[in-house]
Amino acid sequence: MKFFLISDNIDTQMGMRLAGIEGVVVHERRDVLKELERVMHDPEIAIVMITTKLIETCPEVISELKLRQLKPLIVEVPDRHGESNIGETIDRYVSEAIGVKL
Numbered sequence: 001m002k003f004f005l006i007s008d009n010i011d012t013q014m015g016m017r018l019a020g021i022e023g024v025v026v027h028e029r030r031d032v033l034k035e036l037e038r039v040m041h042d043p044e045i046a047i048v049m050i051t052t053k054l055i056e057t058c059p060e061v062i063s064e065l066k067l068r069q070l071k072p073l074i075v076e077v078p079d080r081h082g083e084s085n086i087g088e089t090i091d092r093y094v095s096e097a098i099g100v101k102l
Contacts, residue, residue, distance in 0.1 A: 001046035004072075006035050008053045009079060016049070023049075029057040036065070039072065049077045067097060 005023025007013045013023045026032055032054050039045050055062050055076055066074050 002044050003047045003049060004039050004042075004045045005049045005077070006032060006039075006054060007049075007051045007077070009051060012051060012077065012079065021049070026054070032057055033061065036061070040065070040069065045072050047073045047075060049075045051077050051079050053079055063096065 003016075003021045005013060005016045005021055007016075007023055007025050008027055010025050013025050016023055024035055026035060032050075036048070039048050050062070062074060
């Protein structure tokens with residue numbers, strides 16, 4: 001089972017590459033969706049890491065995949081430029097999953 005990174009930043013991609021994680025650098029929504037489609041059908045990939053900025057380009061698609069797909073697991077990677085609202089993100093996902101506002 002492999003990790004795969006979809007990043008908007010070459011530095012993030014290079015750092016992950018040093019750890020043995022393959023990935024791509026994209027900047028447009030259509031490219032993010034194309035890469036997601038490709039990795040979702042790759043049986044070797046167990047975890048897909050996506051940078052926060054790219055998740056913000058297609059949040060509805062990412063949310064739907066997280067809720068509906070068993071594999072691969074989609075993980076948000078905070079980028080170095082923005083502020084991370086991971087707590088709010090977790091609250092939102094839990095609320096959507098169980099239908100109760102936290």
